[in-house]
Amino acid sequence: MGYILVLYYSRFGATAEMARLIGRGVEEVPRMEARLRTVPAVSAVCEATEDSIPPAGPPYADTEDLRQCAGLALGSPTRFGNMAAPLKYFLDGTSPLWLSGALVGKPAAVFTSTSSLHGGQEATLLSMMLPLLHHGMLVLGLPYTETDLLRTAAGGTPYGPSHLAGTESDRPLSDEEKRLCHALGKRLAATAAALGR
Numbered sequence: 001m002g003y004i005l006v007l008y009y010s011r012f013g014a015t016a017e018m019a020r021l022i023g024r025g026v027e028e029v030p031r032m033e034a035r036l037r038t039v040p041a042v043s044a045v046c047e048a049t050e051d052s053i054p055p056a057g058p059p060y061a062d063t064e065d066l067r068q069c070a071g072l073a074l075g076s077p078t079r080f081g082n083m084a085a086p087l088k089y090f091l092d093g094t095s096p097l098w099l100s101g102a103l104v105g106k107p108a109a110v111f112t113s114t115s116s117l118h119g120g121q122e123a124t125l126l127s128m129m130l131p132l133l134h135h136g137m138l139v140l141g142l143p144y145t146e147t148d149l150l151r152t153a154a155g156g157t158p159y160g161p162s163h164l165a166g167t168e169s170d171r172p173l174s175d176e177e178k179r180l181c182h183a184l185g186k187r188l189a190a191t192a193a194a195l196g197r
């Protein structure tokens with residue numbers, strides 16, 4: 001049994017909901033399971049440390065979760081057109097995995113949530129792919145055979161699933177956004193299985 005690591009940061013819950021839907025898609029593939037993990041917030045106060053266990057939701061990831069995974073779905077809210085600092089901070093601690101080539105050849109994909117429609121979903125998704133390419137991962141998007149890509153009036157891109165959460169972060173995922181999350185999880189897990197991961 002292999003697992004797809006669904007690794008994300010979420011402050012208001014939108015990216016977390018996308019992670020759960022991607023996880024359900026993963027679990028439709030035989031002999032693949034989803035392992036949901038998050039990362040702690042970072043603080044400007046250097047002495048501040050988080051408890052090692054979050055107050056709610058999945059546990060915090062460690063680099064072993066990444067080393068052992070069959071594939072990776074990486075999710076972040078858009079922050080000024082880029083991934084959120086807590087996720088970047090976690091990735092910046094993965095040099096030992098890069099040095100040993102531990103992630104080379106593993107499939108990976110990215111997802112994001114924004115408050116505004118043109119607030120940088122594609123920019124965030126593309127920039128989130130960069131560290132994954134440095135790690136030698138095989139980056140997947142979504143094909144247009146997922147026809148929700150043609151119909152969506154909210155999120156959903158060929159670079160990965162996205163969600164338009166609105167300025168109050170209270171818009172639920174649309175049916176198209178949900179299906180695209182699910183499709184990505186399934187595609188990632190099926191690819192990992194086909195690669196013999």
Ligand SMILES: Cc1cc2nc3c(=O)[nH]c(=O)nc-3n(C[C@H](O)[C@H](O)[C@H](O)COP(=O)(O)O)c2cc1C
Pocket residue numbers: 009010011012013014015016076077078079080081082113114115116117118119120165166169
């Ligand atoms: C510091 C900061 C920067 C943000 N930058 C953007 C942005 O560039 N474009 C955008 O549409 N939304 C931006 N947002 C809004 C978040 O992307 C949006 O609320 C997202 O849905 C939150 O996801 P979450 O519920 O998983 O935390 C920003 C929010 C914060 C706190």
